[in-house]
Amino acid sequence: AIQMTQSPSSLSASTGDRVTITCRASQGISSYLAWYEQKPGKAPKLLIYAASTLQSGVPSRFSGSGSGTDFTLTISCLQSEDFATYYCQQYYSYPQTFGQGTKLEIK
Amino acid sequence: QVHLVESGGGVVQPGGSLRLSCTASGFTFGSYGIHWVRQAPGKGLEWVAFIRDDGGSQYYADSVKGRFTISRDNSENTLYLQMNSLRVEDTAVYYCAKVYGGNSGCNDHWGQGTLVTVSS
Numbered sequence: 001a002i003q004m005t006q007s008p009s010s011l012s013a014s015t016g017d018r019v020t021i022t023c024r025a026s027q028g029i030s031s032y033l034a035w036y037e038q039k040p041g042k043a044p045k046l047l048i049y050a051a052s053t054l055q056s057g058v059p060s061r062f063s064g065s066g067s068g069t070d071f072t073l074t075i076s077c078l079q080s081e082d083f084a085t086y087y088c089q090q091y092y093s094y095p096q097t098f099g100q101g102t103k104l105e106i107k
Numbered sequence: 108q109v110h111l112v113e114s115g116g117g118v119v120q121p122g123g124s125l126r127l128s129c130t131a132s133g134f135t136f137g138s139y140g141i142h143w144v145r146q147a148p149g150k151g152l153e154w155v156a157f158i159r160d161d162g163g164s165q166y167y168a169d170s171v172k173g174r175f176t177i178s179r180d181n182s183e184n185t186l187y188l189q190m191n192s193l194r195v196e197d198t199a200v201y202y203c204a205k206v207y208g209g210n211s212g213c214n215d216h217w218g219q220g221t222l223v224t225v226s227s
Contacts, residue, residue: 001169034213036152043202043217044144044152055215087152091213094166096142096154 002026002090006099012107017078021102023071023088032092035064035073038101039084047086048073080106109133109216111203116221123193123225129186129203129218137161137181140210143188145199146220155201156188159210171197193225 003026013019023033031051036044046055048064051071061076075082083106088099115127129141143155156177157166165177176189186203200222204214 036214038152043219044204044214045217046207046213046215049207049213049215089152089213091211094157095168096157098152098154101151 001095002029002093002097004088004090004097004099006086006088006102008102009100010103010105012105013078014107015078015080019075019078019104021073021086021088021104023066023073023099025069025071025090025092028068029090029092031067032090033064033066033071034089034091035062036087036089037082037084038087044087078104109205111205111216111218113201113203113218113221116201116223118224118226119193120227121193121195121225124189124191125193125223127188127190127201127221127223129188131184131186131203131205134205136184138209140206141179141186142204142206142214143177143186144202144204144214144217145197145223146202147196147199150199153199157206158186190223193223195225197223198225199223 005024033051035048038044052064063074085101085103110132112130140159142157158177162179174192178187200220202220203218205216206212207215
């Protein structure tokens with residue numbers, strides 16, 4: 001199975017900050033990578049697919065990049081509603097696998 | 108508007124069985140593959156199983172293979188997960204999630220989840 005490793009596991013930041021989360025795949029997955037946001041008690045929400053395509057309705061302060069094994073999610077100007085846990089997911093092959101998550105907390 | 112609603116969760120003893128359902132609306136159910144994804148309390152997301160739009164192919168995580176069966180009834184817009192020989196480590200919120208692009212891709216819509224607790 002392809003392993004997805006996110007870093008950092010947690011991150012403290014302030015409103016208005018720019019933050020970057022990284023995700024590394026244990027083997028090449030082309031651009032078959034998605035990013036999700038999850039808030040406590042809620043289902044995950046798709047933010048970005050195909051590594052860099054913004055899902056409809058997602059604010060433009062979110063962006064994704066990368067291909068192959070190394071990927072990043074960037075939030076350009078943190079808003080209060082962005083404090084949540086973020087997961088990457090590879091859908092290149094089965095079993096699909098998720099990163100362990102990055103919890104973004106208010107500093 | 109796409110809507111997925113899971114049901115069937117509850118408390119079951121180790122070794123027991125449970126069947127989860129996921130009822131869909133707002134899209135052409137029979138044109139999309141669907142996944143089950145679970146999340147143990149306080150833990151991350153774990154992919155469980157996938158079924159193609161026509162039900163012709165299924166994939167399973169090694170952790171549930173041979174114990175869980177995914178199926179669907181396209182005439183009823185409903186997805187199922189039959190869970191047998193349940194273990195304590197199967198305790199989780201179970202989500203159904205629609206595939207973005209037919210049978211391949213990530214998950215663009217998720218249900219609210221149903222909690223399964225395996226405990227004696």
